[in-house]
Amino acid sequence: SYELTQPPSVSVSPGQTASITCSGDRLGEKYASWYQQKPGQSPVVVIYQDNRRPPGSPERFSGSNSGNTATLTISGTQAMDEADYYCQAWDSSTAVFGGGTKLTVL
């Protein structure tokens, strides 16, 4: 079965750039989405179609997807960005989520 691999945790200082990776076989040939989940809340999409931001997603969120890796980049990270982040893609009509990355802003 298809797998997406994320680092369990990423730390970043306020105002700096955070990068969260998501790796999967030929992931660049699929569309990647990214979800933010804060404690006690439902996931919210922050990036779809590799690099598009939905209404309400701050401009500091951006995405890329090439080769075997999709990357979520948060520029000028703020304390409010501290959350779990999940990547997601489809493989043979099956949705697959990465294991999640806990972003700590300290």
Add this chain to the structure above:
Amino acid sequence: QLQLQESGPGLVKPSETLSLTCTVSGASISSSEYYWGWIRQPPGKGLEWIGAVYYNGRTFYNPSLKSRVTISLDTSNNQFYLQLSSVTAADTDVYYCARHGRPSSAAGWFDPWGQGTLVTVSS
């Protein structure tokens, strides 16, 4: 504004069938543009896709759960449903419903999500 709301028993006994309803407001599930899915999350852990249903009743299931899952819809009530049979403690999760576009397409992202409902499997 589109909203999804999960409902159902919060406690299910082992070996029984878990049944949940997702009520959709603000849009019709009869639309051919979208699919309606279920995702679950063990407390403190990651997301697992369970499956989805299309407006015409076509279903897609996670191969790892396919033998135990049934997803259906009722367009007259604008609701879709999840049934998971032969549950064990390992099925104790928060269950979410969400809308998404055509699988494997550029529209395949999940948005919005319901608030989630915790289902505990215990005797």
